Amino acid sequence: MKESRLDEPTTYSESDINPGHDWNKPLRAPGSQNVDFEERVNFQRLHRYRLGRTRMALRNSELGSLLTFDNNNIRYMTSTAIGEWSRDKMARFALLPGDGDVHLWDFGSAAAHHRIYAPWLKPSCCHAGMVGLRGTVAPESGLMRRAAEEIRDILVANGVADQPVGIDMVEPPMLFELQKLGLDVRDGQQVMLDAREIKNTDEIMLLNTAASMVDGVYHMIHDKLRPGVRESEIVAAANKMLYEMGSDDVEAINAVAGERCSPHPHNFTDRLIRPGDQAFFDIIQAYMGYRTCYYRTFNVGRATPAQQSAYKKAREWMDEALALVRPGVGTDQIARVFPKAEEFGFNSEMEAFALQFCHGLGVALHERPIVSRLVSLDNPQEIKEGMVFALETYCPATDGRSAARIEEEVVVTATGCEVITLFPAEELPISNPY
Numbered sequence: 355m356k357e358s359r360l361d362e363p364t365t366y367s368e369s370d371i372n373p374g375h376d377w378n379k380p381l382r383a384p385g386s387q388n389v390d391f392e393e394r395v396n397f398q399r400l401h402r403y404r405l406g407r408t409r410m411a412l413r414n415s416e417l418g419s420l421l422t423f424d425n426n427n428i429r430y431m432t433s434t435a436i437g438e439w440s441r442d443k444m445a446r447f448a449l450l451p452g453d454g455d456v457h458l459w460d461f462g463s464a465a466a467h468h469r470i471y472a473p474w475l476k477p478s479c480c481h482a483g484m485v486g487l488r489g490t491v492a493p494e495s496g497l498m499r500r501a502a503e504e505i506r507d508i509l510v511a512n513g514v515a516d517q518p519v520g521i522d523m524v525e526p527p528m529l530f531e532l533q534k535l536g537l538d539v540r541d542g543q544q545v546m547l548d549a550r551e552i553k554n555t556d557e558i559m560l561l562n563t564a565a566s567m568v569d570g571v572y573h574m575i576h577d578k579l580r581p582g583v584r585e586s587e588i589v590a591a592a593n594k595m596l597y598e599m600g601s602d603d604v605e606a607i608n609a610v611a612g613e614r615c616s617p618h619p620h621n622f623t624d625r626l627i628r629p630g631d632q633a634f635f636d637i638i639q640a641y642m643g644y645r646t647c648y649y650r651t652f653n654v655g656r657a658t659p660a661q662q663s664a665y666k667k668a669r670e671w672m673d674e675a676l677a678l679v680r681p682g683v684g685t686d687q688i689a690r691v692f693p694k695a696e697e698f699g700f701n702s703e704m705e706a707f708a709l710q711f712c713h714g715l716g717v718a719l720h721e722r723p724i725v726s727r728l729v730s731l732d733n734p735q736e737i738k739e740g741m742v743f744a745l746e747t748y749c750p751a752t753d754g755r756s757a758a759r760i761e762e763e764v765v766v767t768a769t770g771c772e773v774i775t776l777f778p779a780e781e782l783p784i785s786n787p788y
Contacts, residue, residue: 364403365727370406373554374399377767380776382559383566385601394702395642397518400556401433401474404549408450409548414427418517419509420450420542421532426718427522427546429643432456434472436464438603444488444525454512459501462688474704479573481674485528489522490549495529502531509537520545524723543640552716552740557644558765563639563717565774567599571637572777579652579785581629585622592637601639605719611654615757616707618697618748629655632664632756643717647744649761649776655788664751665758665782671710671747672760679737679764679771685725686734692727692747699750699779703728709748714741741766758782 376428382393392685408431410492412420422428425441440446440461449457457479460468465482484491485498509515519532520542532539571592578591595605609622611633623735634651651668653661661724674691692710700706712773716722721737723743743764748758758769760779764771 371404371410381562383562395559401553404430408551411545416543417520418452418514420520422522423447423524424522430717432458451509451512452514454592455479463753498528498531502535506535513703522546547722550716560642560644560753562774564644564646568637568646569777571595572650576785579626579654583627584624585623589622596639601642610634613631627654632661633786634759637735645715649759650752651758652783652785654785660751661756664749668758668760681739683737684734685730686715688725689700689727689730711746712743714743738747739768
């Protein structure tokens, strides 16, 4: 029997780019194991959808091809991953030459592995490649020149060498080698973001499953948060639990307590938790490549009126924003319900960026849409059915040290949105009350 591959045929059909949403059915988070008695994530359908979306976005652009060095785009386009260690090495790259076959250059023996275990890629398109590991091997070695020539030859063979090549990110010497060969290099990241902004039913199921994992971690944190525990201990316990549940990347966990809450430092330390602390956490992790960004705030033992008031205000801003989310709404409309930077203690919208904020989620932490007073009022984007994004609010307390931080992830449905971050956040949770 002939194997079905991503690139057979090289054109995409309507079914390849149909997201398959049925909003009459509940959003599912079915677990990390596959079963034979109900349909869960259909990875072959997911592979076809992601490549189909990429081809559609390419055809709708001024580009003739896409060359990707960003691990997120490589995974989206080729459905391959070799580990988070490769994320910042610029060691892997993939090429989509118009309607031609996807080509992947991977790290050493990973290419041979793909020929065996990734049957959706043509074996002849799985290459070993390395362009210098961010300059560790100097450009004078010729690795970049060799790679550029291989890319040029594939573009020529597919009849698109005279059209612009879109690149998402690149080392300057690699860019120079492509330009020396006469290739017109342009921004390809926007095209990839066009492709990735609408999630299909499988992507939503993976994102919902990822969120369900964090639901469980927050229950653990709620139980564990008591005086004498360090921020770093919470981070360690969360990492362990997430990897045991099947996470493939815990990108970061913010753990911020007490006087460190205001202003928000976006990190964690070894600070000891103390009675009466307000503490908030952000869990950024991925399941099958699909990410969470999920804040919750707790108080330890008790809460003061100032802490309760800060939480109530952060929740009000959240609920006002959630009430607006539906297809056709502009991101400027959502941004306007967020307070101005000066209203909660900051000098500018740039300084307050990402505190009152929305951002898309998918194979990357930040996808479309981005909603912020910094960028959305003058450059609004349309909210679309099938988007998945996170909404974040932050309110410092009047005591000068505490602050509340809430984040909800939502799926945009045909008529509104559905929240998929389910650990209770309507009222301020008190851990181990006195």
